[in-house]
Amino acid sequence: MSRITIKDVAELADVSPATVSRVLNHGPTVAEDLRDRVMAAIRQLGYRPNSQARFLRTRATTVLGLIISDITNPFFTSMVRGAEDAASKAGYSVVLANTDEDLDKERRYIEVAAAENMAGVILSPASATRTSIELLLERGVPVVTVDRRLQTAKVDRVGVNNVRAAQEAVIRLVDQGCRRIGFIAGPAEVTTAADRLSGYKHGLRASGLPFSRELVVRGDYRIEGGRAAAATLMRLDPRPDALFVSNNLMTLGAVMTLRDLGLSYPSDIKLAAFDDMSWTLGLSDTMTLISQPTYEIGRQACELLLRRIAGERFPPRHVVLGATLD
Amino acid sequence: MSRITIKDVAELADVSPATVSRVLNHGPTVAEDLRDRVMAAIRQLGYRPNSQARFLRTRATTVLGLIISDITNPFFTSMVRGAEDAASKAGYSVVLANTDEDLDKERRYIEVAAAENMAGVILSPASATRTSIELLLERGVPVVTVDRRLQTAKVDRVGVNNVRAAQEAVIRLVDQGCRRIGFIAGPAEVTTAADRLSGYKHGLRASGLPFSRELVVRGDYRIEGGRAAAATLMRLDPRPDALFVSNNLMTLGAVMTLRDLGLSYPSDIKLAAFDDMSWTLGLSDTMTLISQPTYEIGRQACELLLRRIAGERFPPRHVVLGATLD
DNA sequence: CGGTTGCTAGAAATCGATTTCCGATAAAGT
DNA sequence: ACTTTATCGGAAATCGATTTCTAGCAACCG
Incomplete structure (x- = not known):
């Protein structure tokens, strides 16, 4: 006391x-x-x-905020580590906030970051159009987005080329003989979802296959959404001969649906999916996986942020790292 | 600006x-x-x-710190949600910090929490004896531990009765006919690890089975540790007819080892494990699982913390919630 | 030997809010 | 109608640090 x-x-x-x-x-x-x-x-x-008193005078803090949409997702976990490592090397600490893809929660945490005068914020926005970071920007708190882009403000972003990665995965499926590829898309508001859908279409076109509306179903990037979407797709007649799922958690859901239907992959149906799933032990061994360099995404995002915090001025930068197909 | x-x-x-x-x-x-x-x-x-200026006068903040050992672990994820819900109901926000079971990182984040004058801290200590929270206590920042206990200070704690739960799981295995039950323990410094080991011994005694040193191997609560520990146990001759693993991530590792050896459960060997593993899709369907009410642990820990923050004074309280076997 | 230069360290202002204290005004009581 | 009391709002102190300004002293130079 x-x-x-x-x-x-x-x-x-x-x-x-x-x-x-x-x-x-x-x-x-x-x-x-x-x-x-x-x-x-x-x-x-x-x-x-007393760091508050010090801040009052110096306006300098050493805490970074990392506001992400779902800490359950191993995708983000590894990213957090990349960011933490880069931050602590520079004497900064990272605090996390979990938005659950919920715009209200996200807004609250952006307010917290602004009110606490955090030195900078790394954000994976829940919506490209409705996430507002002006509270931060107008106070001079730099922001870097990871994974997803933001349309409401021009800020640095670190991620992968989702369009290209999705396209390549589709071509891979076609090479394996698939002709009727169902696509489980992500939430409409998230840029990665749009990009991946667009890549899916490109892939079809490049392979000379027609695009069919009924083969695309949206999910919510969570397990339940993937399960439901897969169920919808598998009711089609004729049913798809492949499913391409646009993130890891929805893939879990899709696999659940396939199990329920007594279908096995890759014999009955082929699978392709975004994101690492090695933690599922074998579930993913026989599917096409697009893995992203998550640790590196976190690290580079943090380094970019630190440069902004140090006062460097350069046009908003998009760092595009390579995703790998395996 | x-x-x-x-x-x-x-x-x-x-x-x-x-x-x-x-x-x-x-x-x-x-x-x-x-x-x-x-x-x-x-x-x-x-x-x-400006919240710093305000704090200088009022000494009141509305940010809680939640310092946990591994955000990868779904166990903690759900806990975080419980804490967040309780906190936001009371107008508080929660920021997370990830220690990776690393005492240095943990100390750094405890320093951050103290320096930022957080209103309170929920902690899952990386070590019962070497984690030091006096920095917080001497500044009057209340602390509640979750899951694990702390021996260095008398503070509130919310968790389950690990001894009893482990004991019951062992008895269940014995009922299934197992006589040589290997135990994969957790890190020596963590109280849950000690409690679960102790429960394992109690279970054996209650079942009239001998305790054998060679059947206990320590892991690190991570996948790799579980994998290695299981490999060690499976080299024993005669090999165990059951494995009891003391957390979820090590269980994944153990399953990997069994796969490598071409063993399937429950036919070749029985499994029991701590923590929910539903996210592994089927891997865990045929093992005995001890699941903890993680959301509730987070919620109650947060409520206890809020009462301390509000200035209530009562002797350190241990809230013991029920774990369920299924 | 006097005056200038160069340091060091203290006094005081400052950051942005809250809060105590107090004066001014209005309402109420006799 | 005049004093007393209550209420409202402003001036100024305060929280705990940093930073500017300045006084004091020693060294140095011509």
């Missing part, structure tokens, strides 16, 4: 608060013995500067 | 800053028309109080 302030330290060391501050910050202009006395007093009292 | 302060609002509304503050906080003692003018000015300028 104690409140040890710079003044207490100053008194004990018999110097002025200004000197204590100098010892802690821009060091050199303080005499050896004073410096020692101050350090001793600090240790003795267990003094820690 | 703009800095809109209470002074700007006061000027525009042609009142004093004190009045603006009164409008925002303890309302009633301010006249209708002034109140309206102030509100209009606030809206017009998009004013938001």
Whole structure:
């Protein structure tokens, strides 16, 4: 409950608060013995500067916000680690917030980040058009988006080329003999969903296959959505000979549906999906997987953010990393 | 980049800053028309109080810290949600930090929580003996631990009775005919690991089976650790007829090992494990699972924390929720 | 030897809010 | 009608740090 302030330290060391501050910050202009006395007093009292008070004067914090849509998703977990590693190397800490793809929650956490004057924010926006980051931008808090783009503001973004990756996966399926490829798309508001759908269409065109509306069903990027979407697709007549699912959790759902129907892959139906799924142990061994360099996405996003925080000015940058098909 | 302060609002509304503050906080003692003018000015300028400055005066924040050992683990994910729901109901926000079971990282985030003067902290300590929370306690920041206990300080804790749950699972395995039950334990520093090991021993004793040192191998609560531990156990001669794994991620590893050896469960060997694993789709259908009410753990931990924050004083409380065997 | 330069360290202003204290005004009581 | 009381709102102090400004002192130079 104690409140040890710079003044207490100053008194004990018999110097002025200004000197204590100098010892802690821009060091050199303080005499050896004073410096020692101050350090001793600090240790003795267990003094820690009040970061709020410090901020009031300096406007500098060392906490980054990482606002993501679903911490359940291993995709994001590895990204968090990449960001944390880059941040701690630079002396910053990362706090996480989970939005659950919920715009209200997202707005609340953006408010928190702004109110706490975080040094910068890495965001995977729940919506390209309805997520608003002006609260941050108008306060000068830099923002970098990961995975998804944002249409409401021009900010840096780190991700992969979703269009191309999706296209390649479709071509791969066609090479395996598929002709009727069902696509489980993501939420309409998310740019990755749109990009992947667009890649799906490109892939069909490139393969000379027709695009059919009925073969596309939207899900919510969660397990349940994938399950329902797959069920819808599998009721079609004739039924698809392949499913292409646009994220990992929905793929789990789709596999559940296939099980329920007694279908196995790849014998009865081929599967392709976005994102790493190695944690499912074998479920994904026999499907085409598009994996993204998630750790690297987090790392680079954080480094970009740190450069913005340091004050570098350059046009909004899109870092596009390679996704791999395997 | 703009800095809109209470002074700007006061000027525009042609009142004093004190009045603006009164409008925002303890309302009633301010006249209708002034109140309206102030509100209009606030809206017009998009004013938001600087929370650091406010804190300096009031010493009250509305951010809770949730410091957990592994956000990858679905166990914690659901807990986070429980805590978030309880917190937001009370007007608090939750920020997460991920320690990766790493004591250094953990210490860093405890420092962050203290430096940021978070209102309270929910912690799943990486070590019962080496995790130090005095930084928080001496500043009056209440702490509640979840899942694991802490030996370095007497604080509230919410979790399940790990000893009993483990014991029951062992008895269940014995009922299924198992006589040589291998146990994959968790890290020595974590209380849940010790409790579960102890429950395993109790279960054996209650079933009249001998305890054998060689049947216990320690893992690190991660996939790799489970894999290695299972491999060690399966090299024993005679090999175990059951494996009891003390958390979900290690169970994944153990299953990987069994696959590699060409063994299937429950025909060749029986499995029991702690924690929900429904996200593994079928992997866990045929094993004995001890599931914990994770959402509820998070919710109750948060409510306990909020009571402490509100200043309630009562002896450190241990809330023990029921784990279920299925 | 006097005056200038160069440091060091303290006093005081400052950041942006809240809150205490107090004066002014209006309402109420005699 | 005049004093007393209540209420409202402004001036100023405060929270805990940083930073500017300045005084004091020593060293250096001509």
